[in-house]
Amino acid sequence: MNNKVLLNLIDITVSFEGFLALNKLNLNLKKGELRAVIGPNGAGKTTFLDVITGKVKPTKGEVIFKGKSLLGRKEHKIARLGVGRKFQSPRIFENLTVQENLEISVSTPKSPLNLINKNIKDEQLNEIERLMKIVNLAQKVDSKAGSLSHGQKQWLEIAMLVGQKPDLMLVDEPVAGLTDEETDLTADLLKSLSGENTVVVIDHDMEFIRRLDSNVSVLNQGTVLCEGTMETIQKDQKVIDVYLGRPEN
Numbered sequence: 001m002n003n004k005v006l007l008n009l010i011d012i013t014v015s016f017e018g019f020l021a022l023n024k025l026n027l028n029l030k031k032g033e034l035r036a037v038i039g040p041n042g043a044g045k046t047t048f049l050d051v052i053t054g055k056v057k058p059t060k061g062e063v064i065f066k067g068k069s070l071l072g073r074k075e076h077k078i079a080r081l082g083v084g085r086k087f088q089s090p091r092i093f094e095n096l097t098v099q100e101n102l103e104i105s106v107s108t109p110k111s112p113l114n115l116i117n118k119n120i121k122d123e124q125l126n127e128i129e130r131l132m133k134i135v136n137l138a139q140k141v142d143s144k145a146g147s148l149s150h151g152q153k154q155w156l157e158i159a160m161l162v163g164q165k166p167d168l169m170l171v172d173e174p175v176a177g178l179t180d181e182e183t184d185l186t187a188d189l190l191k192s193l194s195g196e197n198t199v200v201v202i203d204h205d206m207e208f209i210r211r212l213d214s215n216v217s218v219l220n221q222g223t224v225l226c227e228g229t230m231e232t233i234q235k236d237q238k239v240i241d242v243y244l245g246r247p248e249n
């Protein structure tokens with residue numbers, strides 16, 4: 001892993017008709033880093049992702065990605081610059097096979113036409129094989145994506161995201177609704193992707209976050225309350241008061 005900063009959020013404020021969803025949020029990410037972002041409901045986690053992807057325009061502040069400001073850029077331009085996002089519920093093509101879904105993700109330009117024309121190069125087929133192994137779906141290549149378990153659908157979508165080779169992967173609540181075993185496998189998968197990939201993961205499941213073994217940013221009321229290893233944040237009284245001390249955590 002190198003120490004190059006990939007993403008820099010500086011004093012980001014987002015106001016929704018006067019309500020501050022983000023309030024002078026500062027956060028830096030290094031290339032190759034895996035970062036967990038946690039915090040109580042309404043802390044601003046989704047808004048934080050929305051600012052990076054360009055869905056929400058900050059009222060104040062600056063977002064620097066690969067040395068360039070993202071402010072004022074359209075969502076698709078930011079995606080093209082190398083920001084990929086996985087939403088909470090899988091957005092896969094249920095009627096296509098696992099292989100076909102991955103063919104779409106690695107095809108350039110991205111279009112189902114490339115799939116219909118079987119416009120897939122050898123190196124892309126190799127990449128698909130590699131991705132299927134990473135997410136443990138090699139036995140399911142010809143299965144319709146719709147027939148996969150919820151966990152397998154999540155992994156397929158993660159593989160599709162990796163296949164697009166983004167410089168930054170944003171992963172929103174990947175383990176909601178997964179079994180304990182699937183949750184552990186998802187943590188191991190995301191861990192294995194870091195180094196090569198820079199990954200931000202948002203979730204509420206503390207066992208999952210612990211297993212990621214990454215640095216954690218705790219958001220509260222639109223700002224970073226605490227940052228550090230799981231050990232560090234668990235001992236922080238502010239974090240205990242606003243988040244970890246609550247019975248559901």
Ligand SMILES: Nc1ncnc2c1ncn2[C@@H]1O[C@H](COP(=O)(O)OP(=O)(O)OP(=O)(O)O)[C@@H](O)[C@H]1O
Nearest residue numbers: 016019020021039040041042043044045046047048
């Ligand atoms: N478009 C909007 N208009 C007004 N308020 C909004 C809008 N989007 C979000 N908010 C408010 O901003 C705050 C932060 O919301 P956000 O969804 O970012 O929190 P979160 O940490 O992702 O919460 P959760 O864990 O529940 O998903 C919340 O109080 C929410 O109600």
